[in-house]
Amino acid sequence: MSISIKDVEHVAKLARLELKDEEKNQFTKQLNAILQYAEKLNELDTENIEPTTHVLKLTNVMREDETRDSLPLEKVFHNAPEEDEGQIKVPAVLE
């Protein structure tokens, strides 16, 4: 499998990255090299092998459903780029 500039453009869109032409070329080349290296894994038969998502044998970890104080608003906004009347402000979603 090899990936094209078009694939790179598609993946960039999914990842919400805007790439310059020069970056697209470079990433196409480098990602192809890395993926080609990853082809190595196909040498192994993993038909009956369980995937490992996590090394600890944990199932869902729940806490008691108790109400707790949430963060004070001033802390929530402390790092926000823009805020207005108790809300984080962003440009219009619909134009």
Place this chain on the structure above:
Amino acid sequence: MSLFHSRLKDIHNQLVNKQLKVSDLVNESYERIQKVDSKVKAFLTLDEENARTYADKLDELLDNSSERGLLFGLPAGIKDNIVTEGLKTTCASQFLTNFDPIYDASVMKKLKSAQSITIGKLNMDEFAMGGSNENSSFQTTHNPWNTEYVPGGSSGGSAAAVAADEVYFALGSDTGGSIRQPAAYCGVVGLKPTYGLVSRFGLVAFASSLDQIGPITKNVEDNAYVLQSIAGYDVMDSTSANVEIPDYISALSGDVKGLKIGVPKEYLCEGIDPKVKDSIMSALKVLEGLGAEWEEVSLPHTEYAVATYYLLASSEASSNLARFDGVRYGVRTENPDNLLDVYLKSRSEGFGDEVKRRIMLGTYSLSSGYYDAYYLKAQKVRTLIKQDFDKVFEKYDVVIGPTAPTTAFKLGSQIDDPLTMYLNDICTIPVSLAGIPAISVPCGFVDGLPVGLQIIGKAFDESTVLRVAHAYEQSTEYHQNRPQL
């Protein structure tokens, strides 16, 4: 001689006996930073005023109370992906240039109760992605042993600061070798604990199924003290392991008689510098002299570990880094046209090359049509890699090999070749995938650059790892060498 060359115990006694003040230790740190950090460039942010105020407070406590934390008064440097309330935390990324955390990571709370003093925040590869610190958006840290060489990474700032005597100890984080590899390159002791032993709450996530925080120190005993202070269950981290924490310090008996060591042949063949191999073989002789026995073993899936790791870690990273969208925190692009523009431009302007490359690789591996071929396949191979270790540990107490196949490389020599850079992690990555603990201890020098010996243990058996590392260290003098700066 630096005050930081003394053992933790000796410093503690000097403080209690009034031969030394906490403010002297903090002075030592800032004076040293003033003197050498223009060459080493380990620190991104200093917290001098707060550190000095806290030192005075601890000095008062010395007079008025007999209660002392395990790390009382010791100057600490913290990797800049561990959030510190009110102290800028950037992950060495433009994206978080002004990020001022509103809470402390759980390890910072633990350090506070152990009463160490935070001196400042340490450089790293952006979002912990890299093995040289050249991926920092702000500065490149230099290896204190030879400033033309990399300190390793991603916790390069942490390892370099300890090696250069700028702090007494440091915290780093390790995803595929990011504590052990820089510790090896800088000639210090770095431990990656078992996954789940130390809380990840407040560690900015890179690859959540692999990330672990751990201590970087000058000797094994100090490492045990820091681990003792930060290990333990945390309700704030759902992957935190609810296990009893042993006494790591009393585990350092010096006794390795009858210990069974497995030495993986895969770690000593392809790509290893023959002089590094010589250092490892000499280290095994030392352990043999202490009554341990070693045999060659095989971890047959080692050659698949790097590919597995880069698919899994990048996939997890692409998901974790989706939160950096320029809405709630971080640097938002100026004059965006619409909301989509906020995402696209903020991310494209805020992330560096390596971070973008891994987000791209991860997004691709997880995308429709490729998930089974890459992500799921890698998860299955991860199982095989873990089983390799399970088998070896049925017969052996520890596995020993090099931490890295070579010593530190020259700054700039690998930056354009990501794949070669990734292969430096061949000996540390399998351990991360298996989630087990490993330490790097100094075991020699090649052309003036340190070599690291990696001691790998069973899950949650840090006691044995530390015991073996300590017994080895106490029979050698490598850890006493200091770089000339």
